[in-house]
Each structure stands twice: as structure tokens, then as C-alpha cells.
Amino acid sequence: MDASFLLSGAACAVLLALLYHRFSRTRLPYPPGPPGKLLTGNWHQLPQVQPWLAYTSWATQYGPLVHMRILNQHMLILNTLPPVLDLLDARSALYSDRPFSTMYHALVGRAMAVFSISSLHPRFRRYRRLLHTGLSPRATSGYASLIEAEARTLGAGLRDRPRDVAAHVRRNAGAVIMKLTYGWTVQGDEDYFVKLIEEAFVVGKKANAMGAWMVDAVPAMRHIPDWFPGAYFKRRAHEFREFLSLTDSAPFEWAKTQLATEKYTESFTSRHLRPEDGHSVDAEEEDAIKWCSAALYVGGADTTVSALTSFFYAMSLYPDVQKRAQAELDALLSSEHRLPRVADLPYLPHTQAIVKEVLRWAPVAPLGLPHCLTDNDTYMDYSIPKGTVVFANIWAIMHDPERYPDPFRFDPERFIPDPSKSAISEQPDPRKFAFGFGRRICPGAHFAETSLQLNIATILTLFDISKPTDDEGREIESEVEWSTGVTTHILNLACDVKLRSPEAAALLAQDD
Ligand code: HEM
Secondary structure: OOHHHHHHHHHHHHHHHHHHHHHOOOOOOOOOOOOOEOOOEOHHHOOOOOHHHHHHHHHHHHOOEEEEEEOOEEEEEEOOHHHHHHHHHOOHHHHOEOOOOHHHHHHOOOOOOOOOOOOOOHHHHHHHHHHHHHHOHHHHHHOHHHHHHHHHHHHHHHHHOOOOHHHHHHHHHHHHHHHHHHOOOOOOOOOHHHHHHHHHHHHHHHHOOOOOOHHHHOHHHHHOOOOOOOOHHHHHHHHHHHHHHHHHHHHHHHHHHHHHHOOOOOOHHHHHHOOOOOOOOOHHHHHHHHHHHHHHHHHHHHHHHHHHHHHHHHHHHOHHHHHHHHHHHHHHHHHHOOOOOHHHHHHOHHHHHHHHHHHHHOOOOOOOOOEEOOOOEEEOOEEEOOOOEEEEOHHHHHOOOOOOOOOOOOOHHHHOOOOOOOHHHOOOOOHHHHOOOHHHOOOOHHHHHHHHHHHHHHHHHHEEEEOOEOOOOOEOOOOOOEOOOOOOOEOOOOOEEEEOOHHHHHHHHOOO
16 A cells, blocks of 8 residues: 555545435535635635634625535634634533544544533543643632743843843743743753643644644544554654653652652642642542643743734833823832732722733634534535534634724723723623633633733833834834744744833842
């Protein structure tokens, strides 16, 4: 058997699947979408760069539901809020699975990972329980001092190397998550575990890249022996599997060793391995804790980096917004000569509104994560078959001018309650959409919000952020570029960050 034989086998399998779909008696049509090719469907039309923008513009042609077919895989994009709420929230029992990839789940062994586990698997509920307990508002309040200490370190970094904003933000996100998850203190920019996990991120992306592996289109190929010509994917799968299982285990084993020495820092891992109710943790529970711990860095690091980077950019564009938030911070803190604390956050409505507006203006995960149907469904006289991969276009929802007038303007005031207006005219809270939907909704939302608010409050207490200037002090206008991926980032952030005053410098110096 050689590679060309495998390819023809693959093409036959796709064709058979297509014929089955075409001639099976589907009572209702699929939702509208761009016309595709016979064999490959809409493969050639999949937008490669910032797909959320293309999907938003397709909505004007095809409506709020856009259907596509990639080989034999149905895909549905939900471009407006009503179908997202009707399907992903209201029918979440049906819409909370994840797409299955033979390469990633079966061959690389990631079927039990939190992000990819099937919603029908008994472990799914266990994971959700562990994550909710470990990241709940109560648990988050237990991490207040960790978030505050890392915000001060971020401030000191910005003071010492103000040009390296992106590096400081990345360091902060990694350090907070590693401490929260394992009690591990990140050491410098070349931290061993952070590097290992970042590499795992890259490997995971390769292994799970949609359409990259023929075995995903023809699952039977998984049974061909490793030594067969064309079975390169199987050898890669072994390498990926080994590396990813090492990266899951290494920091977890370190945390367990610390726990045994009794000299450990409280963390998500330690709290679950030593539960409050004193029950003994069996091997099955320990394995679930390990998978949940491994998910926190994946879920929490890149997302926080994206939001904080967008915050710096927004502040450089909107100095008035910055001044209003600083006035509020000064009124609360300057008489006490201190930096903000987590306990202050409820008294900082402008900081809270900035976080909401960052999540709306520059959605961190513009298409969220793919959901998948566990059974056939019908909606608005359309058929949505079992196994369809469904994306909510969060970017389109956040930029819908009907809900958010002047959507491209960064305007946190839209979330400051106005007593002169009725509650009906209020703009919806973007936190309801930024963190996903249904049974898969982000379990780290509360922690993320707390850490973002505290970081932003600390930064605005200490610094003024403005557009970068040239040697003669003239502002430089620059176009930002956004990355394409599950999370999106500004790739070329440029801004000036300056200490606001000698008092601000003194606040940081207290810790030096
Ligand atoms: C601004 C910050 C964040 C944003 C915007 C965000 C957004 C999201 C989104 C859109 C999803 C997919 C939900 C769905 O499938 O419908 C998700 C899932 C998830 N997030 Fe977050 N997230 C953030 C921070 C965090 C943090 C700090 C953590 C952990 C400490 C975390 C852990 C997770 C986990 C474990 C999942 C997977 C849930 C599952 O598949 O069942 N996230 N997040």
C-alpha cells in the first residue's frame, strides 16, 4: 500500500459519505451557505486570515446561519445572538460536545483533555465540578495576594523596561497561572515549565490542525501499521503523544512532591489533592485533577495576554477613558498611598467597565471554541445533522451595531449605568458572550476578570499610556495587526508607558 493508494481510498470514502448524505432522506434543507465543490465542499473557501471577519460579511449574503461542508464534515457559523442563545445555551444538552479528531484524540491520546473531552463522557461532569470549585469566586478570593503580588511585579517590569510591554504581559500571565495551578514560582523569562508548556501548545496545535491529517477524513487509516509507506502520521502521533504526556505530568508531579514535603504553596492542584472535606483522593480522581490542572495554562495564559495587550492599545488611543479611570483610582487610593487590592475592585466601576469594553471591542476568542451536536436537530426549518461543528461568531455579536451603537469605538461608558435611561436601552454585558456558552462556558471567567481588573487598576494607578512618539516628540500613528487563531493578539503593539508621578514611583519603590 503506498501513499497514492491511501489517497484514492480517502477520496472514495469521502465520496461514499457524500452520496449517503445526498440520497438519505433529509426532510429539511441545511442552512444556506456558499456553494461548494462536489468532493471537497467549501474547503477552498475557508478563510485563512481572521475568519470571523469573512463570516460576518457572509452573514449579509446568507443570513445569521451559514452552513459549510469541509469534505464530509458539516460546519455551521452562528453570526447573531438569537441563534447562539437558542442553540448553544438553550439546547446545551445537545450542543456541548467537541469535534472528534482521529489524529488528535485517538492517536495522540488527547480524548481525555478538558478542552476536547466529549460532553457525553462521565468524566466531563467531574472535570466541570473540579474546575468550578477550583476557580469559583470563593476560590479566587483565596488567590488575591498572588494576583496582587504579580500585578506589582508587572508594574516594576514596566517601570524598568517600558518598551517591553508585550514581554511583561506574557510573563505576568504565565506567572499567575503557574502559581495558581501548581504553586510554582516562575523564574525569569526562560522558566523551565513555562517553556515546556508553551512548546506543548505548539505541538497540540499541529496535532489538532483542522484538515492537516488525512486520517481525520478517513478514520479507518488509523489501523494501518506504522511501518507502511504513507503512515508518517502515525509516527508523528507517537512523538506528539509522548511529548504532551510529559508536559502534563512534569509540573503536576513537581506539585505532588512539594505537597509531600509539607513546604508547598496553596494551589488549584494542592487544594484538590488535599480536599477540605478530608476525603482520600483515589487514582481516578488524581488523574482528573491532573487533566484539569493541565487545562488551566492552555485556557488562562494566552487569553489574558490577548486582553491585556488590547487594553494597552486602547489606552493609547483613548486618553480620556484613561483619565476618567485614573481619577476614580486616585479618589479611592491616594489618601492611603497604596496600590489597589482585589478588595477594592467592587468600588472601581470605571475599571470594571474598561474590562468589559476590552472583551467587547477586541474579543479574545472571536469564534470561541467549536461545539458539536450529539444528535440530529432542526432549527428555523433547517436541518442540523449530528456531528455538525458549530462556531458562535463572538466577534460579530460584539460588533453588532444594533446592540452596541458605534461598535468600533472603545467606549467603556456604555457600561456605566445611566439613571436617566431605561434598563431596556442598556447595552448587554459582553461577559455573557466573551466566555463561551452552555455547558462549555469558560470555568476561568471569574478568575480572569479579577486578574484583569486588578492588573488594569494597578497599571493605571502607576502609568500613563500614550501613542509612541518619534525623536522629536511627535505621535506615531501605527496600524495594528491581529493574529489568526483560537485567540487573537495584537502582533505589533507599540505604545509609550511612563510613570505618572514621583508618588507613583514611590508606591513601587516600597516593594523594591
Ligand atoms: C479573558 C480571559 C478569558 C477568555 C476570554 C476565555 C474564553 C473562553 C472561551 C470562549 C472558552 C470556550 C467556551 C465554549 O466552548 O463555549 C473557554 C474555555 C475554557 N477556559 Fe477560558 N477564557 C479566559 C480565561 C480563562 C482562564 C484564566 C482560565 C483558567 C484559569 C480558563 C480556562 C478555561 C477552560 C479550562 C476552558 C475549557 C472548558 C471546556 O471545554 O469545558 N479560561 N474560555
